[in-house]
Amino acid sequence: METPYLVLKNLFPFKGYKFSVLENGCRILIGLKSRRKCGICPSCGKRCRSVETEYERTVRDLNLAGTPCFLRFAQKKVQCTCGYRGPEQLDFVAKFRRVTKRMETYVVCLAEKMSLKDVAEVTSLNWKTVKEIDREYIRSLLPSISELVITRIAMDEIAIMKGHKYFTIIRDYDTGVVIKILFGRTYEETAKALASLGKEKLANIRFASLDMWDPFIRAVKEQCPNAELVFDKFHVVKKVNEALDSIRKKQFAKADPDERKLMKHKRFIILSRESNLDRQQKEELNMLMQSNEKLYKAYLLKEQVLSIFDDKTSTFDQIKERFDTWFSNILSNQLEEFYAVVDTIRSHLYGILNYFRYGMTNAIAEGFNTKINIIKRRAYGFRDLEYFMLKIYQSSLKRLP
Numbered sequence: 001m002e003t004p005y006l007v008l009k010n011l012f013p014f015k016g017y018k019f020s021v022l023e024n025g026c027r028i029l030i031g032l033k034s035r036r037k038c039g040i041c042p043s044c045g046k047r048c049r050s051v052e053t054e055y056e057r058t059v060r061d062l063n064l065a066g067t068p069c070f071l072r073f074a075q076k077k078v079q080c081t082c083g084y085r086g087p088e089q090l091d092f093v094a095k096f097r098r099v100t101k102r103m104e105t106y107v108v109c110l111a112e113k114m115s116l117k118d119v120a121e122v123t124s125l126n127w128k129t130v131k132e133i134d135r136e137y138i139r140s141l142l143p144s145i146s147e148l149v150i151t152r153i154a155m156d157e158i159a160i161m162k163g164h165k166y167f168t169i170i171r172d173y174d175t176g177v178v179i180k181i182l183f184g185r186t187y188e189e190t191a192k193a194l195a196s197l198g199k200e201k202l203a204n205i206r207f208a209s210l211d212m213w214d215p216f217i218r219a220v221k222e223q224c225p226n227a228e229l230v231f232d233k234f235h236v237v238k239k240v241n242e243a244l245d246s247i248r249k250k251q252f253a254k255a256d257p258d259e260r261k262l263m264k265h266k267r268f269i270i271l272s273r274e275s276n277l278d279r280q281q282k283e284e285l286n287m288l289m290q291s292n293e294k295l296y297k298a299y300l301l302k303e304q305v306l307s308i309f310d311d312k313t314s315t316f317d318q319i320k321e322r323f324d325t326w327f328s329n330i331l332s333n334q335l336e337e338f339y340a341v342v343d344t345i346r347s348h349l350y351g352i353l354n355y356f357r358y359g360m361t362n363a364i365a366e367g368f369n370t371k372i373n374i375i376k377r378r379a380y381g382f383r384d385l386e387y388f389m390l391k392i393y394q395s396s397l398k399r400l401p
Helices: 004-011 101-111 116-123 127-141 187-195 199-204 214-223 233-254 257-263 267-271 279-291 293-310 316-332 336-347 349-358 363-378 385-397
Strands: 017-024 028-034 051-064 067-079 085-087 152-161 165-172 178-183 207-210 228-231
Touching (some): 004 017, 028 051, 051 101, 101 127, 116 127, 127 385, 152 363, 165 187, 165 363, 165 385, 178 187, 178 385, 187 214, 207 214, 214 228, 228 233, 233 267, 233 293, 233 336, 233 349, 257 279, 267 279, 279 293, 293 316, 293 336, 316 336, 316 349, 336 349, 363 385
Parallel strands (some): 028 067, 152 207, 207 228
Antiparallel strands (some): 017 028, 051 067, 067 085, 152 165, 165 178
């Protein structure tokens, strides 16, 4: 059976120190006394025989049985032959830190799942201290991003605050790791972010999955000369659904009281795929479509274009013909709400057709946007945007082996 001394020795395995309990009440204070007369140089790693002075430090350590624990020790100020002059190197606490390294690790683990306020309450540390520990840790992870060999990227924006304020997020398509985050979504900002990756990395990029936002398109074309653009099918579907919803609203506004009762609370059914509806929802949809011819035509056109994106058997030329047929059906039915969608798809058809060539979508980015919103809600919003960016980087780095 281990003696109390051996138990404490295992709890504080700091080489070159002997320890003693100085306080044991509302807090535990452990005194550490160095066995060495010289200190280790943090620059060259050699022992320094020249010690200028010693100064006392008290740092926070992990709790013991729920009681706050502190370490008190004398740190040497050394002068080394390599030219270094300053505090000696210590294995258990970083320079100028007020907590031990293992306490920092504990704080970092909590901060990944909890808000800063919650971590501060659990650890009895100031929330600013918690934030700086977490910030420095995440910064230490970022160099691993530069080592990635990137051949495919995905770009998307996410609203981060009111007033049309956005983050543009550029990710490695294959690993899902965020490689760049920029505040804004203009051409200048996007081009600058891409250029910061370096010409060699940009030349290796063969595919870029993005939405049909012209500043993104221009920046990728200029900065990634070898990249094929693939426009995300979900953004095309979104525009089609917006046109259908516009017709639904107009028809609802013109409907008589009986028709309004039939149309009320049917938005979800109208915008959903028919294949995703249950039997009762399909019956409700059929009743609604029988009573409104224009809405019925618009719904069929929505289903028609979605079926094109589901097509896995047609040849490339047949896919193009199906799009041409869809364009003609819209014009022949004179559905003006779809005209803007037709113009958008026609002008970006080269990138939409690349979806059928390469099968790339931004689905992974859409799921990651949900994770970003969870991070934002957990912190009740971020005033420090640089720290918010770091938390986004951290959440994606889990994908690295």
